[in-house]
Amino acid sequence: MKYFGSGRSGAFDWFFQRVSGIVLLVTLFLHFYVMHFAIEGPITYEKVMVRLSSPGWKALDIVFLIFAVYHAVNGFKLIIDDYVHSTVLRAVTIGLLWVMGIAFLTIGIMTIVNLRVQS
Amino acid sequence: MAEKVTFKVFRFNPEKDKKPYYQDFEVEIRKPGMMVLDGLNQIRWEMDGTLAFRRSCREGVCGSDGLNINGVNMLSCITHISDLKPPIVIQPLPSLPVVKDLVVDLTDFMNKFFLVKPYLITYSPPPDKERLQTPEERKKLDGLYECILCACCSTSCPSYWADPEYLGPSALLNSARFILDSRDEGADERFEIINDRHGVWRCHTILNCIEACPKLLNPTEAIGELKKILIKKKF
Ligand code: SF4
Numbered sequence: 001m002k003y004f005g006s007g008r009s010g011a012f013d014w015f016f017q018r019v020s021g022i023v024l025l026v027t028l029f030l031h032f033y034v035m036h037f038a039i040e041g042p043i044t045y046e047k048v049m050v051r052l053s054s055p056g057w058k059a060l061d062i063v064f065l066i067f068a069v070y071h072a073v074n075g076f077k078l079i080i081d082d083y084v085h086s087t088v089l090r091a092v093t094i095g096l097l098w099v100m101g102i103a104f105l106t107i108g109i110m111t112i113v114n115l116r117v118q119s
Numbered sequence: 120m121a122e123k124v125t126f127k128v129f130r131f132n133p134e135k136d137k138k139p140y141y142q143d144f145e146v147e148i149r150k151p152g153m154m155v156l157d158g159l160n161q162i163r164w165e166m167d168g169t170l171a172f173r174r175s176c177r178e179g180v181c182g183s184d185g186l187n188i189n190g191v192n193m194l195s196c197i198t199h200i201s202d203l204k205p206p207i208v209i210q211p212l213p214s215l216p217v218v219k220d221l222v223v224d225l226t227d228f229m230n231k232f233f234l235v236k237p238y239l240i241t242y243s244p245p246p247d248k249e250r251l252q253t254p255e256e257r258k259k260l261d262g263l264y265e266c267i268l269c270a271c272c273s274t275s276c277p278s279y280w281a282d283p284e285y286l287g288p289s290a291l292l293n294s295a296r297f298i299l300d301s302r303d304e305g306a307d308e309r310f311e312i313i314n315d316r317h318g319v320w321r322c323h324t325i326l327n328c329i330e331a332c333p334k335l336l337n338p339t340e341a342i343g344e345l346k347k348i349l350i351k352k353k354f
Contacts, residue, residue, distance in 0.1 A: 010320030015350050078323075081316055082281045 010081075013074055020071040027064045049117040058112050065108040073101040122148040125206035126158055128170065131217050139217070141208075142167075148200065155188060155195040155207065159221075172221040179333060182267030185212050185274070186221055192271035192331040212274040228270050231286045235294035235312055240305025256301035263296040263341060265334045272328035272338050284317040288328035288338030291319060295341040298348075310349065319345050 039047060051057055080093050123145045131139035144166055146158040156174055163170045172195075175181040179197040186195050187210040189203055200207065215223035241250070266289065273279050273287030286294075294313050298306045313319050319342050328338040 008316075009314045009318075010316035011314060011349055011353055013316075014320045014346070015354065081321070082278065082323075085283070 013078065017071065017074050017078070020067040020074070023067045024064075024071055027060075027067075046117065049115070053115050053117055058115065061112045062109060065105065065112065069101055069105050069108070072104075073097055124148060124158070124200055126162065127206045127208045128159075128162070128221070129210040130170070130220050132169075132219055133217075143206070146200070151201075153200050155186075155198045155200055155203070155209070156184060158200055158207075159195060159209070170221075171219040180267060182269035185269040185271045185333075187211065187213055187274075192275045194269060194271070194333040197333060212270055214274050214280040215270070223270075223274075225270060227283075228273060228287070228289070229268075231273075231290040232268060232293060234286065235290050235297075236305060236309055237293045237297065239297065239300070239303055240308070241302070242304050250302040252301045259299050259301075260296060262336055263292060263299065265336060266292055266296070267334060268293075269333060271331040271333060272336075275327040275331035277325055277327065278321050278323055282317060282321055285321045286313065286318050288322070288342065291322070291345065292336065292338040292341040295345055298345065310352075313345060314349050319349065322346075 034051075035043065052061070076097055077094065080090065080097070084090050084093055126144045126146050127141050128144060129139060130136070130142045144158075144162045146161050154177075156177055159170070159172055159174075163172075172186070173183040174196060175183045177196045179194050182194075184195045185192060188195065188198060189208055192212060195209075209221065211217050211221045211223045215225065215228065218224050268289065270289060272292075273289045276285075276288055279285050279287045291313060294309050297303045298309055322339070322342045324339060324343075326339055329336075329340075332338065
């Protein structure tokens with residue numbers, strides 16, 4: 001029996017939940033390193049914003065955002081697969097998840113792209 | 120006076136009872152090394168003949184007396200009373216429909232077992248004698264072939280409780296039993312069935328099945344093995 005939702009087996013979801021998890025772990029430690037060891041203290045708004053406004057960091061942040069949103073949405077999807085079995089409820093919850101995922105992605109990308117040092 | 124141990128037993132007779140309840144029995148320890156099953160027999164034979172439970176071989180081979188004892192699934196026939204903290208709470212295997220008292224309906228569990236085609240599938244013509252395999256190939260089946268279908272693992276699994284379609288650790292371990300068998304040629308048709316969101320991908324590595332298995336098998340590892348093969352095939 002197939003439930004409402006994409007017809008994929010779940011292999012992709014399972015594998016990329018792990019891949020995105022590893023990417024998140026790596027970026028977490030990168031963040032930790034950059035914020036606490038690589039910067040000459042104290043950390044100030046200017047120092048952080050100059051770095052975040054550079055194109056390289058923006059690209060990295062967008063990659064991070066994509067993986068983070070994927071990981072979160074996919075995690076919720078797995079929970080829905082576990083507990084929500086009625087077709088209607090699944091349509092509603094998975095639909096909401098899509099809306100939320102796309103919204104977070106859009107807001108996030110807009111924020112990152114528009115970042116600049118404000119004086 | 121002989122030492123006594125309290126058994127708190129789950130009782131439910133769907134013809135009479137509106138709700139399940141627990142009944143206390145004082146089981147007398149008459150010899151050292153008494154098993155939980157000996158206690159249950161004592162109750163049925165001497166105190167209350169209406170208590171329903173399954174048992175057959177009484178030595179951990181038939182797999183019929185899987186029960187939830189003090190919160191963990193195990194076989195009553197190979198569990199020493201002295202190893203448990205009294206009072207000993209005895210419930211039917213979780214998540215399955217109760218037929219009466221400790222007897223559960225295993226139809227769904229068995230159907231899922233049959234679904235993974237738990238038998239040798241071959242297409243090549245049979246050799247003159249039996250189909251041979253090397254000792255190394257045979258060794259791969261250790262930890263898989265010993266399953267006695269007691270249902271302790273599947274009914275201990277939260278994914279199995281939550282998703283009525285999930286094949287469960289036992290059926291998946293039994294599919295691995297044949298997929299990893301060098302003589303078997305039915306791997307692809309089995310993968311068709313288990314490569315599904317109600318198959319291997321529903322396993323969230325909760326590890327309850329390992330703790331539950333009375334034969335000390337490792338269904339999680341078997342499922343992990345299957346996931347690995349599937350991921351390698353796909354990516
Ligand atoms: S794997 Fe172990 S717990 Fe599960 S059905 Fe087989 S013998 Fe029982």
